Amino acid sequence: MDTRSRASSDWGTPTDDEPVAIRTTGLTKRYGKDVLAVDDLDLTVYEGEIFGFLGPNGAGKSTTIDVIMDYVRPSAGSATVLGFDAQTETREIHERVGILPDGYGLYERLTGRKHLEYAIALKRSDDAVDDLLDRVGLDAAAADRVVGGYSKGMMQRLALAIALVGDPQLLILDEPSSGLDPNGVRLVREIARDHANRGKTVFFSSHILSQVEAVCDRVAILNRGRLVAIDSIDGLRDALGTGSTITLTVDAVPDSLTLVEIAGVSDVVVDGRIIRVSVDDAPAKVDVIDRIRDDGASILDVTIEESSLEDLFSAYTGDVPPRGNDAEADR
Numbered sequence: 001m002d003t004r005s006r007a008s009s010d011w012g013t014p015t016d017d018e019p020v021a022i023r024t025t026g027l028t029k030r031y032g033k034d035v036l037a038v039d040d041l042d043l044t045v046y047e048g049e050i051f052g053f054l055g056p057n058g059a060g061k062s063t064t065i066d067v068i069m070d071y072v073r074p075s076a077g078s079a080t081v082l083g084f085d086a087q088t089e090t091r092e093i094h095e096r097v098g099i100l101p102d103g104y105g106l107y108e109r110l111t112g113r114k115h116l117e118y119a120i121a122l123k124r125s126d127d128a129v130d131d132l133l134d135r136v137g138l139d140a141a142a143a144d145r146v147v148g149g150y151s152k153g154m155m156q157r158l159a160l161a162i163a164l165v166g167d168p169q170l171l172i173l174d175e176p177s178s179g180l181d182p183n184g185v186r187l188v189r190e191i192a193r194d195h196a197n198r199g200k201t202v203f204f205s206s207h208i209l210s211q212v213e214a215v216c217d218r219v220a221i222l223n224r225g226r227l228v229a230i231d232s233i234d235g236l237r238d239a240l241g242t243g244s245t246i247t248l249t250v251d252a253v254p255d256s257l258t259l260v261e262i263a264g265v266s267d268v269v270v271d272g273r274i275i276r277v278s279v280d281d282a283p284a285k286v287d288v289i290d291r292i293r294d295d296g297a298s299i300l301d302v303t304i305e306e307s308s309l310e311d312l313f314s315a316y317t318g319d320v321p322p323r324g325n326d327a328e329a330d331r
């Protein structure tokens with residue numbers, strides 16, 4: 001299988017010629033009559049991507065992963081992983097995928113080292129336990145203790161090491177940062193980047209936007225089992241029209257302030273010597289600064305505040321309808 005590496009900056013819109021890591025088609029999962037956990041999900045993740053799978057609690061992220069790994073069977077639709085069918089070619093998939101599940105099943109009475117030895121044997125890999133421990137920042141003394149005495153962060157690091165066994169072609173991380181301190185969170189990011197830099201794929205599921213933004217090439221947003229958006233974070237921002245606010249302190253506000261004439265400027269508010277400019281379009285930021293100078297003011301200070309990811313997230317998943325982006329058109 002072709003495992004080309006793509007730097008994040010290379011990604012435009014992937015085409016169907018790209019090798020596919022995960023594809024779901026009309027994937028639907030019901031639990032009983034009342035719970036529609038995943039609803040007609042069409043999703044394609046390409047090899048070499050770090051793909052963010054975002055959604056609030058209960059959106060259906062873990063259920064999607066469970067179907068991909070054949071831990072649960074779909075009610076309708078299908079999924080392929082690295083070209084293999086999720087239901088009939090499970091063994092081929094499990095050989096090539098490393099997964100950090102949400103709520104990992106570790107055995108309290110086994111040492112961390114034993115866990116890794118079992119995982120290495122299962123994957124028929126020749127990885128060295130100490131190298132894996134090193135990668136996730138667990139020291140050898142800790143590895144020789146039973147997992148029952150581990151902190152949550154240590155368990156998460158061990159689960160991450162297990163996921164890395166055999167250098168899997170696809171690494172699935174379900175809420176990988178839960179229980180981790182800031183150093184652990186940074187480690188997860190580094191591992192994800194390192195994996196993708198070597199041509200492998202990372203599927204990063206999380207409800208924490210900042211972590212997805214920091215590392216992912218593209219993201220899908222899932223809400224109540226449905227795909228509501230799929231794009232780069234910048235693309236999502238552009239589609240929503242949620243832009244930036246530029247706050248400028250000037251020596252004196254010019255009498256004829258012509259900022260509103262600039263394309264991409266949506267609002268201008270003057271408060272004493274402070275001018276606040278709302279901008280929908282990134283290039284307009286530079287135009288604003290140039291124009292204020294042309295209008296005769298000296299700029300003493302500038303701050304630029306991007307729309308927060310929380311705004312973005314709630315626009316897609318809350319009551320605020322997304323502007324200028326027909327989510328269905330992305331599907």
Ligand SMILES: Nc1ncnc2c1ncn2[C@@H]1O[C@H](COP(=O)(O)OP(=O)(O)OP(=O)(O)O)[C@@H](O)[C@H]1O
Binds near residue numbers: 061064
């Ligand atoms: N085994 C199950 N039986 C019944 N309902 C389930 C089961 N597993 C999940 N659900 C329900 O399916 C929906 C989707 O849950 P899922 O765990 O996939 O969401 P999630 O996006 O992973 O959420 P979280 O971020 O909280 O893990 C929820 O309403 C959940 O209660």
